[in-house]
Amino acid sequence: MITVRTGAYSMKPASLHRRILFPLLLCGGLLFALLFWYFSPFFSPGENRRFSAYVEERFHSEVTSSAITLHYTLADPASRGIAPGTASFGTVSIPYRTSYDALLQSVETTLTSFHRNRLSAENQITLDLLLYELDCEKMPGSTSLLAEPLGPSLGxxxxxxxxxxxxxxxxxxxxxxxxxxxxxxxxxxxxxxxxxxxxxxxxxxxxxxxxxxxxxxxxxxxxxxxxxxxxxxxxxxxxxxxxxxxxxxxxxxxxxxxxxxxxxxxxxxxxxxxxxxxxxxxxxxxxxxGGLSRQEDGLSYYAYLLRSRVGVDASPEELTRLLTQQLADQCAEMQIILDQNPSLSLSEQALVLPFSTPEEMLADLQNAVSEDFPVLSGIAYEVKTVDDSLKDFLSPAFYLTPPADINSPNSIYLNPADEMTGIELYSTLAHEGFPGHLYQTVSFSRSDPLLIRHLYAPSGYVEGWATYVESYACRYAARNLDANTQALCRLWYLNRSVHLTLCSLLDLGIHSQGWLLSDASAFLAQFGITDASAATSLYQYILETPANYLKYCVGSLSFSQLLSEVREQEGDSFSLIGFHEKLLRLGPLPFPLVEKYL
Known part of the structure; x- marks a missing residue:
């Protein structure tokens, strides 16, 4: 619901350098080294202070634009120098390109005034993130009236x-x-x-x-x-x-x-x-x-969504090619498993896991993740049930992100209306909990990032990570069970992934190629999905939420591609835990920046 737009922000005067007089006892070599470090073009305390002041002021401006944004981001605004004001939902205005471009030009002037190579590593990442966001907002589609704040699904x-x-x-x-x-x-x-x-x-x-x-x-x-x-x-x-x-x-x-x-x-x-x-x-x-490509300026708006929300620079054509190959690979692996295990059935009754409660599943996941992910100790969390009065409004499960200044409470909500059990519940808890959203959020927060990073977390990274780790969860679920159950868990995961890939290809077809309902139905029929009502519902959902499926599917695929590339580059020295640790330490970023800093 909360959309953050880049605006113009004034700058506080940069602090003046103070020359430090060292005691004469300090040896000449060390003195030279310290002076070189201090005045080096590769590091400047003054430049870092100036950048920190800008980022802090920008954070204040954006986080106070709405009381909802402020309250869900900070538990104690006063500790950040934010005084109480009259609470409001903020403003909704009709976007005008000319005036918005003037604001963006002001932001660009400020951002490009910073000497990147004089900033700390953390500040360089933040600067690159803000510049990436700026480039997204400069795209024609950023002010499109096709952006829809209302909708049955995510409005x-x-x-x-x-x-x-x-x-x-x-x-x-x-x-x-x-x-x-x-x-x-x-x-x-x-x-x-x-x-x-x-x-x-x-x-x-x-x-x-x-x-x-x-x-x-x-x-x-x-x-x-x-x-x-x-x-x-x-x-x-x-x-x-x-x-x-x-x-x-x-x-x-x-x-x-x-x-x-x-x-x-x-x-x-x-x-x-x-x-x-x-x-x-x-x-x-x-x-x-029909979809966006049939609307005036619809393709430019779709390109904006891919870059800003999904966090990738790839074109719809490139994504279609990648996802088509992924779909072929997934179907081929499913066929291999079925050929090797002809008696397997995907029914929920056939897949019995040794857990009776969500808490037992989360405890098992928290132990199992240490095989492939860095150990995070001392994480307090709670599983809650959605109130009956809210169950018709909520998704099957969700993790409510805690305020960035206290990083608690960590709550996972389960909706009793969906009655999830077995591998479906286990995989969902992995997505929301360990090593998914909860684990990623806590891990990044413990690195004490700049608060503004919490306002610029591309959905492609966040949802992509939680989807990427589901493949590990399905292996963890059956790791102590017989080979037949292990194969069944893998088959269940692949079937779920095929569904997500199909939906993502539909998204690309509908919004970049102009598919109508008849085209979407014909595409689904190729994979044995012939229910007209199901096709209509899926088509309508994708019309209402362009690029939403891609956040999960393309985000997950991007992590898998990075894994393959790094494993190939590092060879025998590759460490899966080390790879995941680097990703978690970088935190939510557009994928071009993840690749740059990984």
């Missing part, structure tokens, strides 16, 4: 109930900010409506099926509007207040009354207004015609 209106329900109450100020956000929602949704109206005027409004999905979500959210005391936001708010020691009983009751009033006067009317506005726009867009 703001779908994510907002979760972000509000999970909003942690650490201090009284947090609760005050949360209530201010509820009050700000009508203004925020009004901005979104104005944007959608402009998109409709320019023929870039989303298709009717997507609109219908959003309207259904709004209706579901408003189902308990006549009884606000039983609405999911109110019951969750009440539970959190009861678990908190921040207020007296009288203050707690006042908060509940205020919350109920804000739901009826602000939150529910905002969702009704959004639903009504979208209903009035239904049928007025042109996106019913």
């Amino acid at each position: 703001i209106q779908a994510q907002l109930p979760i972000l509000l329900a999970e909003y942690p109450f650490r201090t009284q100020q947090d609760i005050a900010d949360y209530l201010h956000l509820l009050q700000d929602l009508p203004r925020y949704f009004s901005d979104l409506i104005a944007l959608e109206q402009e998109k409709s005027r320019q023929g870039m409004f989303q298709n009717d099926l997507a609109v219908d999905g959003i309207i259904r979500q709004c209706s579901a959210f408003l189902a308990d509007a006549d009884t606000p005391e039983s609405h999911l936001l109110h019951t969750v708010f009440q539970n959190k207040l009861q678990a908190s020691s921040l207020f007296s009983e009288a203050e707690r009751n006042l908060c509940l009354q205020t919350h109920e009033k804000l739901l009826t006067s602000c939150v529910f009317p905002a969702y009704r207004s959004l639903s009504d506005a979208l209903s009035s726009l239904r049928g007025k867009g042109t996106q019913n015609a």
